Amino acid sequence: MSAAQNLAAWGRLTLKELRETLRDRRTIATLILMPILVYPLLGMAFSKFLFAQLDQQSPAEYHIALESEQDLALFRTTYSSGNQLLGREIDPGRPLPVKPGEPPEPQLRLIQGDEVEDAPTLEEMVRTQMADLAVRFPTGRQLPLSVEFVVRSGSPLGREVREHIEKRFRAVNDEFVSRYFAMQQPAVKLPVAWSETTVPGVAAPSFSLATLVPLILILMTVTGAVYPAIDLTAGERERGTLEALMAAPISRTRVLLAKYAAVVFVALMTAFVNLGAMVVTAFSTGFESLLFGAGGLTPARLLQMLGLLAAFAAFFSAVILALTSVARSFKEAQAYLIPLMMLSIAPGVLALLPGLKLTLGWALVPLANMVLVTRDLLDGHVSGAAMAVALIANGVWTAVALAIAVRIFGTDAVLYGSSGSWRDALRRPEDVQPRLRWEQGLTALVVLFPAFIILSSVPGRFAEWSINARLMANAVVLISLFAVWPLWLAAYGRVPWVSAFGLKPPSPQMWTAAVLAGFSLWPLAYELEVWLIPASRLESLVELIKPLKEELDRTPFAVKLFALALCPAICEELFFRGFLLKAFGSAMRPGVAITLTAALFGLFHVLVRDALLLERFPPTAMLGLVLGWLAYRSGSLWPGVLMHAIHNTTVLALPLLSPFLGTWAQGLENHAHLPWWVPVGTLIPLTIATVLVTRAPTPLAVSRTAPSLSA
Amino acid sequence: MIVVSDLSKEFVTGGQTLRAVDGLSLTVPAGEVYGLLGPNGAGKTTTLRMILGLLAPTAGDVTVGGEKVSVNPDAVKRSIGLVSASAGLYQWLSPRETLHYFADLYDLSTAVKIRRIEELTALLDLGRFLDQRCATLSTGQKQRVTLARALMHDPPVMLLDEPTRGLDIIGTHVIFEYVAQLRTMGKAIILCTHRLEEASRVCDRMGLLNRGRLQQEGTFAELQAATGCSGLHDMFLQLLGSAAPALGRAS
Structure with missing residues (x-):
């Protein structure tokens, strides 16, 4: 066709x-x-x-900015003439008696720009709400008077003030026209002509x-x-x-x-x-x-x-x-x-x-x-x-x-899927099941995601707790959600833990690859993060984590090692590369399942107490991809646990080792770029690790009929 | 025309594996009506869906007109017309618009499309309601439109899954008359139905299916000889074994 x-x-x-x-x-x-x-x-x-709002909120004063004393006088004269012609009080600075049935007449407060500190421009004064409106006379006293109104964009009050003044100026023009025609002179030039400039608001915009x-x-x-x-x-x-x-x-x-x-x-x-x-x-x-x-x-x-x-x-x-x-x-x-x-x-x-x-x-x-x-x-x-x-x-x-x-x-x-309830899908099977199902992965996530958001912010709320106590509380949350919860789900689903989490021992080259990757991935992850964070954001981030960092500096290394390196390595690997990867792998291709779990791994690292640290996503998702690939190729959870633990420990130990590492390590605190040879140098062990993982036989690829991620 | 070889299908629900079709094999040549009979849940509809390539079999394969469904599903689909009891019509379209749409789905040229609509209108007597909205048609009229839709691309194979469900005696009779006509056109037909009397009249051969397995197969006379029963009703009860008393009470 x-x-x-x-x-x-x-x-x-x-x-x-x-x-x-x-x-x-x-x-x-x-x-x-x-x-x-x-x-x-x-x-x-x-x-x-x-x-109704404007009626209620109409201010007693209109703030009008003018450039100089001459402009102020010129405005006062023209405005008063218009007021007089409308039968109002002459002086714009004095309040008027309220006529029955009419709203109260506003009082004008005239601001002379060149007398204000730093002599801001009229546009500046309107933008920063120092004035509701500004009036400029570009041609001075020369007739016809050219008037330029400066109004803040989208400001109903500015519009109201302009209409108020325009009414007076129009009265001057009308009076002139009627007198002129009474004299029957040929050429007409109105005494006042006005135009408008709008400026966007900045400080506390309306x-x-x-x-x-x-x-x-x-x-x-x-x-x-x-x-x-x-x-x-x-x-x-x-x-x-x-x-x-x-x-x-x-x-x-x-x-x-x-x-x-x-x-x-x-x-x-x-x-x-x-x-x-x-x-x-x-x-x-x-x-x-x-x-x-x-x-x-x-x-x-x-x-x-x-x-x-x-x-x-x-x-x-x-x-x-x-x-x-x-x-x-x-x-x-x-x-x-x-x-x-x-x-x-x-x-x-x-x-x-x-x-x-x-x-x-x-x-x-x-x-x-x-x-x-x-x-x-x-x-x-x-x-x-x-x-x-x-x-x-x-x-x-x-x-x-x-x-x-x-x-x-x-x-x-x-087309034919049953519309059965979740209860049916999650019913406990009578027999031992060979593998996890994707529904179990989804259930684990649905519960874990909100629970993590709530529980992980709880320890931070107790400011009176010591940092050690808060770290331990965090570890308890991590163990409960990322280890106990999936272990229970697998047991409930009658899936043996060995197959549900890939607990069998890997080949020796996988251990070696895990060690090499664990020590050498951090410079790449670090550089990716530094490259992604703009300078302005970096300052606020440093401010944000400064109190926590100071507290952590005073914490014993053993506590940090347990709470921030070993515990996350074991628990997160159990959940992401164990339970979730196996569950998703039963319904999708390995590449898709690895990418999805890596993205979720990255997403969980974005949620930090009360803040959303979006810049953490790319480096952690990248680590997630490597860990997922390692778990898939080795068919085992353990190399990932080792790699994760080494990676976390290295990152924790770097500040302690900085006196021995030279000047380049000093810049880590300020998120400065590493010397080029550090990330490039790590490519050597990473290449060896990649070769080791690629050359090792894939235990999961043996059977083509069985889902390749389900051991 | 239709060759089903050792076909099986398993479903996993709530962690339990259910074998809906279990090693089914059958052959239907051109110009034959094959009655696939069995109680609810016997695996009849699942079999038809696998023949059409809508469901992937757990094991086995189907060949239609020399094409394997696992290898060339589109060629198989092109040679099959499906009439299903659960099939609906587009409520806001007329039968003519529906037939045009399905002609487009089967890539028919405009000339063929118009000719086929004329032929089917005459064959199935659609003329009176051809431009009426489908939502306003009676059940019998709807079923005739469904039949026309399945025949639009003039397929050599027809799969009829409970085509008379919900129809009255006249409607049922009309549909079976059409089935007989389709046989004379040389089409290979698999018919799944619970109307045993009509099935025994219209089907050249029959297969009795229970729990996914083909229990008996042959002409009506062969089935009578094999089961010792005079009618399909008795054969059914015998087939169901222990469930027979309950079925008898229900009938």
Whole structure:
């Protein structure tokens, strides 16, 4: 079949999916009716709320900044003229008597910029909220008076002050025009002309609705994608059409791509209708600059936003399809999607955090990257490079999610898998089982993850405990969760510990490889960490761990050796390279199982008491990969335990050995780079270790029928 | 046409291994209707799914039209039409749209697609409801659409899994009439059903399956001779052995 025929066939498959989806009234309700109804209602409610708030919170004083004494006098004269023409009090510095039925007249507080300490610019004064608004006269007293207002972006108060002054200046102009026409002179030049400059706020910026827009659009796009995604995947199984579909000689990729196109289309339509409804509501209620930032929503910005929404819809549709492809019913799919919806709100809330910048790291994080790009786009200061990285990362994540969906959709596990309860899956078998099952690995994780977060932070809460007591408490937590818990699970599942954890002795060359890798991996892990941490973050990290480090310096080495080297080495290996790798290995290829357990190993090391140390992920995941490979090749847990213990001990002992190691070791405390010959030198023992491991026979690869990770 | 060789399937649930099909072997030539009969849970549907390549066998293999399902599953799928009792229809599509969709899944050209829809409309009398939404069709009409869907690519092999479940006497009769017509078209058919009377009329040969094992196989006359029973009902009861009294009470 030619490419054109393939494309046409794919188009026909997509058309069927769209027909099925769009004929459903529920889709239309989500797609069109909801946004059309919701936004005007939200707009009206918000408008009422905002005006009520402004009425209550209108300050007695407006702070207006001017550059010099001359400007101050000029402003005072023009403003007073306008006030007089409006029938108000002449002096802007004095309060006015309240007229019945009218709000109290605000008092102006004029700030002369060149008298303020450090003589900040007018923009600076507005940005730092020293003034609600600044007035500049670029051409001085020369008529017509040119007036430039400097307003903080997204500040309702600044807007109110501007309108207040503008009303007075307009009165001057109106008076002039009426007098002029009375004199019937030919050329008209109004005495006052004004323009506006907006500056972004910095210190304690006022809340801007623009930060909410990405979150709203995310939720709306997700809402649009959810129903068709469930219907076209889990719905197929529930209706009984999936079997007929899978009985056809067509690749799952083609079927799923057609479904994906339909879901993206509906999600995009929902997002576009939402954006349209939001724009119309914003313009009709006058909130466009509040919602869409400085300068409102220009056609170019609208196009950029639509592009971002398309990228976001592409990613989210793939993720939802991957999840719903696992489900065997609508109910099950909804159960899977609720946590996803909750998770998707978290990055949306990120955009609300002041000071959070779209760094390279954030540009790689799915969902959060698109949210931050949209926010920055609305704020008018998006970085092109960061946006490009975010879009590329978004594309990669989309492809990953789609690949997962294709792999899952229509497999016999989904097609015919029982919808039995977890109780059935975890029922204790009557006979001894040869190997662990993946469900047991998942159960272990589901319990361990929250338990670890809670329990590992408990010892740190007892500040009155000595460091020794806290280290011992940590060791108890580690032993309970990473050793006792999986040992119990294996015993409950009637899987002998020898096969569940790979406790058989390895070959001598594996021991040698473990020793070599244990001593020589740390410089690579260290360099990776140093390379990944930016200087600014390094300072805060050093500050963060400084008290702990000082305490640890006073701790006996034997205690540290037990609590921070030996205990983690044994317990973590038992769990990650023993239980988890064997359980996952029963259902997936060795490479996938090793990578997954390494990623989980890295993730657990990111959670440190109350902090998230994301930079710990790459080096620990790298160690996890090496340890996983060692466990797989040796078929035994023990080389990994030895390697892990040596690695931890070496890292602990380095500060003690630094007087003997030369000047390069002094830099370790400050996270300075090692001399090049240290990491390069370790490559020699690492190469020997790799050769030893590669050349050793793989006990697990003997039988092709048995799952290769299950001994 | 269909050669099933020493086919086995094991399922693992809750740590227990269940052998659903146990060393099953059978052959169905072109133009023959083979009745695969047995109680619920005998392994009939699992067998059909393995023939179609939807389930991977634990052991053994299936050859359809000279192609091994383990080697070339797509070629096997292309030569099989499946009618299953549990199969549903797309509620928001009409039978015509459904048939178009399945024609696309089997890569039929537009001309063939249109011709086949006309032929099947005439054969299965779909004309009155061809453009009606599937959700609005009666059970009998739906089953005829399901049959048309399976025949759309004119497969030489048909797998019919309880095609009359939920149908009334007339509906059942109509479906069996179609099955007889399919035989005259030279198709190799495996039919799984609990309608023993109709099965004895329409099937050329039958296999009695229990707990995944083929207990008896042959023409109706051969089965009568082998079991000493006059009807399929009695053969069934004999086949089930100890479960027979309970079944008798239930019937």
